[in-house]
Amino acid sequence: MTYVDIQKEKKMIDNLLLSILACPFCKGDVFLDQSKIVCKACRRRYPIVDGIPVMLVDEAELPENTLDIKNEK
Ligand SMILES: [Zn+2]
Numbered sequence: 224m225t226y227v228d229i230q231k232e233k234k235m236i237d238n239l240l241l242s243i244l245a246c247p248f249c250k251g252d253v254f255l256d257q258s259k260i261v262c263k264a265c266r267r268r269y270p271i272v273d274g275i276p277v278m279l280v281d282e283a284e285l286p287e288n289t290l291d292i293k294n295e296k
Contacts, residue, residue, distance in 0.1 A: 246269075
């Protein structure tokens with residue numbers, strides 16, 4: 224398997240995942256940005272670890288130019 228094939232396969236998996244994933248914080252649609260899953264609504268960025276999206280609010284990165292609307296604990 225070539226590098227390109229692996230990338231293609233990863234992309235297919237990503238597209239499948241993206242179609243079923245939603246932001247756990249606001250239930251918004253998500254899209255893939257480089258190696259992160261990004262919420263279209265609240266812009267939280269979820270890491271992908273070993274090809275598996277970590278859809279946890281606590282693991283999400285907040286964009287710097289956005290108010291921190293994270294749930295208070
Ligand atoms: Zn969101």
